[in-house]
Amino acid sequence: MKVDLVKYQIPQVSPEFFSPGGVGQTPWQIPTNRIELYRWSRYLIENNAYAHQMIDTLSETAIYGFHLQGYNAEWFTRELNGLQIENKMVDILKEYFGVGDCFTLLNIDCPLCSSDSNECSHQGAHFSAINILAPQNIEVVCPDTTHQMIFMRTTNELRKMLMTEPKETYEQMPEEIRNCVRQNKPFQLNPRYVHHFKYGVSEFQSYGQSILRPYIEDLIYHKSKNIVINLEKEIQQIRMEWARVKLTTWLVKIIDSLAVFNNISETPNIWWGDLRKND
Numbered sequence: 001m002k003v004d005l006v007k008y009q010i011p012q013v014s015p016e017f018f019s020p021g022g023v024g025q026t027p028w029q030i031p032t033n034r035i036e037l038y039r040w041s042r043y044l045i046e047n048n049a050y051a052h053q054m055i056d057t058l059s060e061t062a063i064y065g066f067h068l069q070g071y072n073a074e075w076f077t078r079e080l081n082g083l084q085i086e087n088k089m090v091d092i093l094k095e096y097f098g099v100g101d102c103f104t105l106l107n108i109d110c111p112l113c114s115s116d117s118n119e120c121s122h123q124g125a126h127f128s129a130i131n132i133l134a135p136q137n138i139e140v141v142c143p144d145t146t147h148q149m150i151f152m153r154t155t156n157e158l159r160k161m162l163m164t165e166p167k168e169t170y171e172q173m174p175e176e177i178r179n180c181v182r183q184n185k186p187f188q189l190n191p192r193y194v195h196h197f198k199y200g201v202s203e204f205q206s207y208g209q210s211i212l213r214p215y216i217e218d219l220i221y222h223k224s225k226n227i228v229i230n231l232e233k234e235i236q237q238i239r240m241e242w243a244r245v246k247l248t249t250w251l252v253k254i255i256d257s258l259a260v261f262n263n264i265s266e267t268p269n270i271w272w273g274d275l276r277k278n279d
Contacts, residue, residue, distance in 0.1 A: 041099045041210040059093035062240040065273015071266035088130050100208035102197040103133040125261045140206040151194045152186035195250050237275050
């Protein structure tokens with residue numbers, strides 16, 4: 001049966017419709033594409049007071065009271081502080097809650113191997129930085145046989161960046177990555193040094209969803225003059241506690257790697273402050 005789109009006043013628009021300035025009084029489409037949802041979520045966080053308050057409150061409060069305690073705690077604390085770990089955790093949670101996906105990449109320097117393509121465990125290696133990758137440039141692939149997530153970095157933005165960079169930047173890339181850039185094909189990231197924080201979905205799903213997703217239609221089209229996003233303390237504490245579980249898993253991986261690099265057998269415990277005392 002053919003549907004008369006004009007009769008039912010169903011708009012026909014391109015899927016790439018992102019245009020916050022063009023949103024009028026009449027709803028004409030709701031974003032469902034992953035990249036479009038990223039764009040709208042960022043726009044709302046930057047321009048809507050309720051959304052901005054929610055993301056900032058959750059992200060900054062969740063890391064309250066973070067510290068290491070136990071064996072070699074002072075040494076590991078200095079190492080993590082060198083990576084600006086608390087600032088990074090806030091940024092990670094803003095991505096995690098705000099757009100639903102946060103991909104972190106650990107930069108590792110090793111005097112003995114090219115650790116971009118190897119699982120380095122050499123003494124003397126160290127983490128030089130923690131990078132937060134743009135989620136729209138990462139594709140997650142889950143093979144049916146292993147359920148082990150594979151992270152692919154697209155090269156569209158990389159090709160644009162290299163147009164303004166010195167030629168030496170391109171030449172310093174590994175040959176495998178240079179070939180992918182030339183052919184505009186994605187390349188695989190080392191899963192040992194990439195960590196995916198995803199909100200609101202099971203571990204078997206490829207991508208998360210923004211905490212704003214249930215409110216996005218109302219926020220875009222202003223259906224209510226007094227939109228109040230759910231800020232009940234009990235619900236928010238559950239969300240923050242779950243975010244802490246994810247951060248703890250990530251931090252344990254970093255601490256364990258640092259222990260291997262420096263031949264340390266005992267590692268400290270991770271402690272968090274009581275969220276109820278921070279109300």
